[in-house]
Structure formats: C-alpha cells, structure tokens
Amino acid sequence: MTTSMTTPADALSRLADGYLATQLLYVAVELRLPESLAGPPRRADELAAEVGADPAVLRRVLRGLAAEGVLEELADGRFALTAVGELLDADHPSSMRGAVRARGGLYYTALAGLLPATRTGGTPFELAHGRPFFAHLAAHPEQGAAFQASMVARSRREAAGVVAAYDFSRFATLVDVGGGPGLLLAAVLAANPGLTGTLFDRPEVVAGAELPHVGGDFFAQVPPGADAYLLSRVIHDWDDAEATAILRTCRRAMPDTATLLLVEALLPERAAQDPAAVRMDLHMLALLHGRERTRREYAELLAAAGLRLVRVVATGAGVHVIEACPEP
Numbered sequence: 001m002t003t004s005m006t007t008p009a010d011a012l013s014r015l016a017d018g019y020l021a022t023q024l025l026y027v028a029v030e031l032r033l034p035e036s037l038a039g040p041p042r043r044a045d046e047l048a049a050e051v052g053a054d055p056a057v058l059r060r061v062l063r064g065l066a067a068e069g070v071l072e073e074l075a076d077g078r079f080a081l082t083a084v085g086e087l088l089d090a091d092h093p094s095s096m097r098g099a100v101r102a103r104g105g106l107y108y109t110a111l112a113g114l115l116p117a118t119r120t121g122g123t124p125f126e127l128a129h130g131r132p133f134f135a136h137l138a139a140h141p142e143q144g145a146a147f148q149a150s151m152v153a154r155s156r157r158e159a160a161g162v163v164a165a166y167d168f169s170r171f172a173t174l175v176d177v178g179g180g181p182g183l184l185l186a187a188v189l190a191a192n193p194g195l196t197g198t199l200f201d202r203p204e205v206v207a208g209a210e211l212p213h214v215g216g217d218f219f220a221q222v223p224p225g226a227d228a229y230l231l232s233r234v235i236h237d238w239d240d241a242e243a244t245a246i247l248r249t250c251r252r253a254m255p256d257t258a259t260l261l262l263v264e265a266l267l268p269e270r271a272a273q274d275p276a277a278v279r280m281d282l283h284m285l286a287l288l289h290g291r292e293r294t295r296r297e298y299a300e301l302l303a304a305a306g307l308r309l310v311r312v313v314a315t316g317a318g319v320h321v322i323e324a325c326p327e328p
C-alpha cells in the first residue's frame with residue numbers, strides 16, 4: 001500500500017540513507033551509465049558488459065537508482081533514463097555530471113572530518129585528508145580536473161542568470177577579479193558589446209586565457225581605474241579577515257565613482273528559507289575556510305572595506321548580484 005503521508009520515521013530514514021543516494025549517483029557517472037542509456041532502454045546484463053561491471057551488482061545499483069527516480073525500471077526489466085537521470089549525461093546542455101562526481105568522490109570523504117571539526121573547530125577536509133583542499137587537488141590531478149569541471153558547469157549556469165538579471169551596459173570598463181577561466185566575463189562581454197573587460201586571477205590560471213587578462217594576487221593589487229569590479233564566488237572562499245583584505249584591495253583600485261559587484265549565494269536569516277544556500281555554506285565549511293553570508297553580513301563586510309551595499313539583485317540561478325559603491 002502506498003500513502004502520501006510521510007511519517008517522521010520515514011523522513012528520518014531517507015535522511016539517514018542519504019549516503020546511498022550520493023554513492024549511487026557517483027557510480028552511475030563514473031561508469032558512464034547515463035551515456036549508455038541515452039538511446040533505447042537496456043537490460044542490466046547488456047549494460048554490465050558494456051561498462052565493465054558485475055551484472056548482478058549492477059542490476060541492484062540500477063534498481064536503487066530507479067527507486068530514487070533517476071532511472072525508470074520497465075515491466076520487462078529494462079532500464080531507461082528519467083528527466084532527472086538525463087542531467088547526469090555529460091552531453092546534456094545542463095549536465096550535472098561534474099557536481100555529482102565532486103560530491104561522490106572528494107566531498108564525500110571530506111565529511112568524515114565533520115564530527116571532529118564540530119567538536120574542536122577546523123576544516124573537515126583537512127582533518128580527514130591531512131592537508132588543505134587545494135594542496136590535495138594539486139597532488140591528485142584527476143580529482144582537480146573533476147573539481148574544475150564541477151565549477152565550469154555551475155559557473156555557466158550562474159553566468160546566464162547574472163547576464164539576464166543585471167544591466168552592465170552603463171559601464172565602459174570592467175575587471176573580473178578572481179574570474180577563473182572567464183566564463184562569466186565572456187558572457188557579460190557577449191551581451192554588452194560596448195564593454196571592455198579584463199580577466200584578473202592568479203598568473204597560472206589566466207596564462208592561456210583568450211580574453212584580455214592580468215595575472216596577480218588580489219591580496220596585493222588589482223588593475224586600477226575601471227568602472228566596475230566583479231567578484232563572482234570569490235568572497236565566499238575566505239573568512240572575514242581575508243575577505244575584507246580582498247575588498248580593500250579592490251577599493252584601493254576603484255575610482256570614487258566605480259561600482260563593485262559581488263556574485264554570491266545569500267544565506268537566509270533562517271535556514272528553512274533557502275536550504276540550497278545553507279547546503280552550499282556547509283560545502284564551504286567542509287572543504288575550505290570559507291563561508292556563505294547573509295545580506296546583513298555582506299553589508300558589514302563591505303563597510304569594513306570602505307564600501308556601501310547599494311542593492312541586491314536576484315538572478316534566479318541561485319546567486320545574487322550585490323552592488324556596492326565607495327563610501328564617501
């Protein structure tokens with residue numbers, strides 16, 4: 001018998017079994033099951049032969065994915081992708097493959113450090129792996145590539161939302177500070193032909209960029225004199241002291257008439273108002289020394305760097321554009 005009522009015990013069971021869902025999705029993308037299922041429905045033994053898996057175990061994994069709504073199990077025992085499962089396909093325009101790989105591999109093991117970090121403070125990733133996140137990525141290039149891939153997909157989604165929601169046309173020059181591979185800057189420039197943009201990031205990151213770029217350290221100096229300074233998903237990587245230092249560097253470079261734009265998720269005052277933003281804060285806690293912040297916390301951070309929060313524009317892509325100007 002099925003019922004639409006969820007008991008507290010059912011709800012708790014699903015939460016406690018979350019570890020299964022993360023790993024079922026991880027197995028699916030590592031074995032490239034979504035790509036193998038892109039055509040007609042397939043049987044478990046056919047798929048096992050194709051992807052190099054144990055047929056009996058794979059069938060149970062496929063049924064697990066079907067129970068979660070990622071696959072559909074047909075009456076004849078074959079499996080097909082659902083609309084949810086299609087998002088795991090590397091070729092899907094909104095593919096979430098990178099995000100799933102990062103969670104199932106890197107992030108999953110980092111969470112083993114959450115209990116000790118909660119007791120004593122510290123970063124779960126470092127407690128679990130014995131070294132900082134980026135040092136670990138440097139030592140494991142395949143995990144570094146998976147992490148970058150998850151960033152690219154997120155950045156592309158967010159860039160489309162930012163460009164649609166915020167009018168950059170009043171600026172003539174813009175610096176994308178910590179712009180990474182420049183996906184957001186490229187999208188902003190494509191939508192605003194009158195705008196000239198400079199990508200600023202660490203020298204090794206911008207070295208091969210096609211966009212005009214400057215390499216450097218945003219704790220020391222960023223290119224001066226632009227109309228607008230954009231920092232997308234940069235400030236959330238840092239604690240308050242470091243974040244204030246980055247903003248002060250930008251303030252020093254800004255003419256008094258310039259605008260500073262942060263692209264960040266905003267933490268709600270109460271967790272239930274935006275669970276996805278709260279989960280992102282936990283990713284930052286688990287992996288780095290960073291944190292997501294509320295609107296009030298961003299206003300305080302900006303004020304500490306001589307900047308005033310002017311307005312916040314929602315993008316519908318999980319991030320907001322936080323506009324600030326120099327405090328006279």
Ligand SMILES: C[S@@+](CC[C@H](N)C(=O)[O-])C[C@H]1O[C@@H](n2cnc3c(N)ncnc32)[C@H](O)[C@@H]1O
Pocket residue numbers: 151155177178179180181184200201202205216217218219231232233234237
């Ligand atoms: C989370 S990524 C954000 C990338 C991009 N803005 C986006 O929205 O996807 C943070 C960026 O800060 C850059 N970064 C870190 N430390 C830096 C430093 N000291 N100076 C300049 N850039 C730095 C990193 O290389 C990385 O590209």
